[in-house]
Amino acid sequence: MAVLAGVFAVLGWEHTEKAASAISALAGVAAVGVMIWAAVPTASGGGNIRVAKTGRATAHGNGLANTGVTGPADALKNNVQVERTGDAESADGDANTGVHLT
Numbered sequence: 001m002a003v004l005a006g007v008f009a010v011l012g013w014e015h016t017e018k019a020a021s022a023i024s025a026l027a028g029v030a031a032v033g034v035m036i037w038a039a040v041p042t043a044s045g046g047g048n049i050r051v052a053k054t055g056r057a058t059a060h061g062n063g064l065a066n067t068g069v070t071g072p073a074d075a076l077k078n079n080v081q082v083e084r085t086g087d088a089e090s091a092d093g094d095a096n097t098g099v100h101l102t
Contacts, residue, residue, distance in 0.1 A: 052083040059090035066096045073101035 008016045051069050059065035065088040069080055080099055088095040 048079040048081070050081045050083075051085065052081075054084075054086045056086045057088045057095075059088075059093045059095065061092060063090060063093040064096070065090045065093070066100070068096050068098045068100065070096055070100040071102070 008019065011019055049069060054067040057065035057067045064070070067086040067088045068082045082098050085097045088097045094100075
């Protein structure tokens with residue numbers, strides 16, 4: 001903001017309006033570019049997933065004890081690697097120490 005104020009002061013008030021319009025247009029184009037860039041990894045399904053050396057999980061009741069990877073199958077489009085996961089225990093629910101796709 002201080003830089004813009006300095007530029008506006010140097011340009012004078014008669015040219016400030018044109019400079020502000022140009023800066024606003026560039027900021028708008030940059031914002032659209034950032035939005036598209038941020039959406040691309042989501043559309044491609046994300047990257048690789050690696051889970052290793054996890055701790056212990058215990059579930060009570062109908063809960064889920066998970067020390068690996070769980071999620072919807074269509075969300076895991078790339079490699080999933082699970083190594084040396086911890087113990088998972090559940091009396092009445094689910095226990096997962098590897099990959100559990102729904």
